[in-house]
Amino acid sequence: DAGVIQSPRHEVTEMGQEVTLRCKPISGHDYLFWYRQTMMRGLELLIYFNNNVPIDDSGMPEDRFSAKMPNASFSTLKIQPSEPRDSAVYFCASSFGQGARRYTFGSGTRLTVV
Amino acid sequence: DAKTTQPPSMDCAEGRAANLPCNHSTISGNEYVYWYRQIHSQGPQYIIHGLKNNETNEMASLIITEDRKSSTLILPHATLRDTAVYYCIVRVYNFNKFYFGSGTKLNVKP
Numbered sequence: 001d002a003g004v005i006q007s008p009r010h011e012v013t014e015m016g017q018e019v020t021l022r023c024k025p026i027s028g029h030d031y032l033f034w035y036r037q038t039m040m041r042g043l044e045l046l047i048y049f050n051n052n053v054p055i056d057d058s059g060m061p062e063d064r065f066s067a068k069m070p071n072a073s074f075s076t077l078k079i080q081p082s083e084p085r086d087s088a089v090y091f092c093a094s095s096f097g098q099g100a101r102r103y104t105f106g107s108g109t110r111l112t113v114v
Numbered sequence: 115d116a117k118t119t120q121p122p123s124m125d126c127a128e129g130r131a132a133n134l135p136c137n138h139s140t141i142s143g144n145e146y147v148y149w150y151r152q153i154h155s156q157g158p159q160y161i162i163h164g165l166k167n168n169e170t171n172e173m174a175s176l177i178i179t180e181d182r183k184s185s186t187l188i189l190p191h192a193t194l195r196d197t198a199v200y201y202c203i204v205r206v207y208n209f210n211k212f213y214f215g216s217g218t219k220l221n222v223k224p
Contacts, residue, residue: 004157031210043158043214056211091157099209101148105157 004106012112018080025094035091082113123219132189136202139183151198192222
């Protein structure tokens with residue numbers, strides 16, 4: 001298996017622009033998670049899905065952030081409009097089953113908003 | 115979820131055992147202890163988990179004290195590739211969220 005695939009690996013955008021981050025989970029995994037990592041706040045859980053349905057979005061910082069999972073093999077995290085404080089590494093992870101011990105993380109997308 | 119406390123950093127000589135401590139004094143009876151690590155610029159990687167018995171796998175050993183208020187992750191023969199941030203997390207087994215604290219930065223030196 002290719003693992004969790006995220007794209008792009010790096011994204012540089014100007015403040016005010018829309019940014020879309022993409023994630024392909026491991027085939028057969030029914031849970032998908034989006035995390036954000038910064039030096040100040042560490043790894044933060046933003047939102048997670050079960051069977052393509054958002055279950056908990058309490059970590060989504062603002063209305064500028066939105067996430068979708070149109071099918072079992074694809075998810076997006078969108079920021080509109082982007083701000084410099086959104087600069088971070090965004091990780092996607094997937095797992096199988098309720099309370100799975102083993103999350104598999106992607107390599108992350110490093111977002112820089114200038 | 116119970117809160118964990120880990121030292122911010124540790125050093126270990128290559129080839130020696132690395133013992134990473136974690137305090138979780140408020141852990142409840144149905145919470146497991148999990149360890150993940152994050153090598154620079156990569157996503158976190160699962161290492162091991164346990165409830166109250168000691169556990170061992172191909173990566174590491176987990177020693178949990180009898181009162182379950184603390185645990186130690188042991189890497190028996192540390193290599194330079196084990197340099198990473200190690201996260202200790204406690205979580206109810208059927209709960210889906212993992213909350214990552216600040217972890218311990220392990221520096222393995224030649």
